[in-house]
Amino acid sequence: MARITASVYTSHVPAIGVAMDLGKTQEPYWQPLFKGYEFSRQWMRDNRPDVVFLVYNDHATAFSLDIIPTFAIGTAAEFKPADEGWGARPVPVVKGHPELASHIAQSVIQQDFDLTIVNKMDVDHGLTVPLSLMCGERDPVKDAWPCPVIPFAVNVVQYPVPSGNRCFQLGQAIRRAVESYDQDLKVHIWGTGGMSHQLQGARAGLINRDWDNAWLDQMIHDPAACAQRPHIDYVREAGSEGIELVMWLIARGAMADTAGGPKPRVAHRFYHVPASNTAVGHAILENT
Ligand code: DHB
Ligand code: FE
Numbered sequence: 553m554a555r556i557t558a559s560v561y562t563s564h565v566p567a568i569g570v571a572m573d574l575g576k577t578q579e580p581y582w583q584p585l586f587k588g589y590e591f592s593r594q595w596m597r598d599n600r601p602d603v604v605f606l607v608y609n610d611h612a613t614a615f616s617l618d619i620i621p622t623f624a625i626g627t628a629a630e631f632k633p634a635d636e637g638w639g640a641r642p643v644p645v646v647k648g649h650p651e652l653a654s655h656i657a658q659s660v661i662q663q664d665f666d667l668t669i670v671n672k673m674d675v676d677h678g679l680t681v682p683l684s685l686m687c688g689e690r691d692p693v694k695d696a697w698p699c700p701v702i703p704f705a706v707n708v709v710q711y712p713v714p715s716g717n718r719c720f721q722l723g724q725a726i727r728r729a730v731e732s733y734d735q736d737l738k739v740h741i742w743g744t745g746g747m748s749h750q751l752q753g754a755r756a757g758l759i760n761r762d763w764d765n766a767w768l769d770q771m772i773h774d775p776a777a778c779a780q781r782p783h784i785d786y787v788r789e790a791g792s793e794g795i796e797l798v799m800w801l802i803a804r805g806a807m808a809d810t811a812g813g814p815k816p817r818v819a820h821r822f823y824h825v826p827a828s829n830t831a832v833g834h835a836i837l838e839n840t
Contacts, residue, residue: 554652554730554737558599559803559816560592561771561835562685564608564744566677567828569641572684585832588822589685595819595836596686600698601740603649605656605726606679607704607802608744611636613676620710621668623722625660626675626703627653634674641680642692649700652733656702659729665722675703682744685834708745708796713783716798720779723805730806743803745796747823748789749830758791759831765823767797768833772818775804793830808839816840 568585571577577586613634615621631646657669679701684690687698707713714722723741730739747764750756767790770778779801786795809815816837824832 554733554735554739556727556730556741556806556808556839557601557738558740558819558836558838559807560686560740560742561800561803561833562682562742562744563746563827563830563832563834564678564681565827565830565832566636566681569677569681569684572689573642585824585827588824588832588834591820592686592834592836593688596698602699602737603652603739604699604701605704605730605739605741606682606701606744607706607742607799608678608682609708609796609799610705611676611678612709614673614705617710620707621705622707622714623665624668624670624705625653625657626670626673626705627657628671628673631673631675631701631703633680634676636676641677643680643684644690644692644696646675646679646683646697646703647700649702652737653702655733656726656729659732660722660725663725663728665725670705673703678744679703682742704802706799706802708798713795714798715783716781716801717779719798719801720775720805723802724810726802727806727808727811741803741806743800745799746790746794747797747831747833748791749793750791751793751829753792755791757829759825760789760791761823761825761831763789764831764833768821768823768835771800771804772835772837775801775810779805804837807837814840
């Protein structure tokens, strides 16, 4: 059977992608940020998954205000990096896993979570920046990502957004779906976005280090309590885009301890300010 062996959490600031694409990672501004991912890149090589289930949000790239799915699963064979206004990032096309994605859609919908099935979709920085951070620079033509990726898009852009608790429960349903797939696959689930940031309005530039780190502690060690936080806490304390953090609770909900298994091992944890206008948080949890 397939198993979720680890979860990864990381911010997805688009400027991080630009820094990699323009070869600026060793500049003084960026060097401390990329140092925090050196461990993670080695860890990815040492713990290479067969599939990454990547929870992210689309930023009005694939979905406009015309159609706003709350939860959307990508079932296509491939997903092209999107043109976000400056051309597509020069990174490889993302290969999907249509068979496992369709199985997860079947299972999760039958567990009463209403997913939108997306058979054609471009993927923006919400998905490609975490891949670049974890896997390193890749030539768009000569290289490929290390494994297939199932994109899972969550609406955290246009209200109403799903609650942390809904996301946490959805993660548990995704774990059950993966474990009912009859091939031996090692699956990682990634939660992306956050941490504190607000990109517009009177509080643009807001960063809240204390809140971010307390939230990260609770997300790791007491996720059920973390899931009870109302969305207004995120917006008030972590800024309007801080709400992206509810996506981390999908990945956390998929870990074994939420179903009576052992607590995960914290393989890595990192926090850095600033990257553009955003606080960057990152963690790796392993099922033991
Ligand atoms: C920015 C955009 C994002 O989507 C995000 O999560 C963080 C930062 C930005 O434009 O700087
Ligand atoms: Fe974002």
